[in-house]
Amino acid sequence: MTRIDATFARLKADGKKAFVSYIMAGDPDVETSLAVMKGLPGAGVDIIELGLPFTDPMADGATIQLAGQRALEGGMTLDKTLQLVRDFRAGDTDTPIVLMGYYNPIYSRGVDTFLAQAREAGIDGLIVVDLPPEEDDELCIPAQKAGLNFIRLATPTTDDKRLPKVLQNTSGFVYYVSITGITGAAAAQATDVGPEVARIKAQTDIPVIVGFGIRTPETSREIASVADGCVVGSAIVAEIAAGKSVDQVLAFVSGLAAGAHSA
Template identity: 70%
Template sequence: MTRISTRFADLAAEGRPGLVTFITAGDPDGKTSLAILKALPGAGADVIEVGVPFTDPMADGPAIQAAGLRALKAGQTLEKTLQLVRDFRAGDDATPIVLMGYFNPVYVYGVERFLADARGAGVDGLIVVDLPPEEDDELCLPALKAGLDFIRLATPTTDDNRLPAVLKHTAGFVYYVSITGITGSATPDADLVSAAVARIKGHTTLPVAVGFGVKTPAQAAAIAAGADAVVVGSALVEAVRTSLDETGAATPRTLSDVETLVRGLSEAVRGVPRRA
């Protein structure tokens, strides 16, 4: 049992869907990013995705792209992202941490070295959006062997013929992309999402978390009603952005604005009975 599978088992026992929150590592600076990360579980996050900043994030919308550029400008690296997780683990050994990003930084770091360091830092799973199942030998299979869950994305265009390949080596949970397009670009239709989740569950026993485009507590509750968890990312990085001063530096509002938003999202999601 990984932290991810343990957490989803706990959610099932509690009879409620979960809240997965996304932040960009190092946004707007290392110290503030760590403070936000440490505050997320207390505000109601059940699972945390930590975005690895990258210069060409093809699946991400303007909000997360901007967050990545802020982090890179502040000097964030993959090494510093792993240290961020280590520092978080010093005070929290239960909350699952998933690194989300692209293969290039991992390739440059070195796959074997990265997996050993990620595991040692306390990372539980990986989402690498630009590695399809046909490239499982590159990272997915080595990650599974190293004890890390490899989480795949399914989309509205992933049909029943493609799903078996997508799900074959998926572990932890399935991430359903609720819209066609980039993160934060549209609002998902809760009924369509619920039907898609049910279809995916016909192929797997893994939990299904739904993300892309969920911004408000009301939207989170509507999506959570048809899923095992809801993922919120762009809204959180936007909360960071709008709290910054004119120079782009953190202010006393930065941490509190993110905490307030996560509490509202958590309260909304926790009020939804878990889907059958």
């Protein structure tokens, strides 16, 4: 059982929904991103998604793209991202960390080397958005053999024919993308999301977490009420981009987390 599996088991026992937050490693700098990351569990975050900066983030909207650009311009690398995780783990051995990004940096490092380094640093799961299920032998299956969850995205366009393929090697949780398009776009609607989550849950026992288009505690609560929890990324990254202090960012996160936990 990974930290992710243990977290969902605990939340289920407590009758609570999960709140997952995303930040970009190294945005706006290593020191600030580490301070925010260290404060997330205390702000109510159950699972941390940590973005790995990449030069061609095709699935990300402007907010996340700019965060990655700031991080890269500040010298952020894969090695520094792994070190960020190690520094976090020095004070927190419980909160799950999911590394989210693209395959190129992992491929360049070498899959076996990367997986060994990720495990050693304290990463629990991967979301690699540009590797479809047809490429599971490339990273998904080796990751799971190495003890890491491999989390797959499902979208409104994932029909009943495609869904079993998406689910077949997924573990940890399913990330349901509430809207079509890129991150940070239109607002999520629980009335649209609920039937889709139910459709996915009819085919898997894995928790389903909903992301994209969640910016307020109210939406966080509404979306979590029809799923196993929710993810917020762009709205948090926007607070960091606006130059808010670490305490201000964490206060914003705390409101979102409280919304999800009240569902």
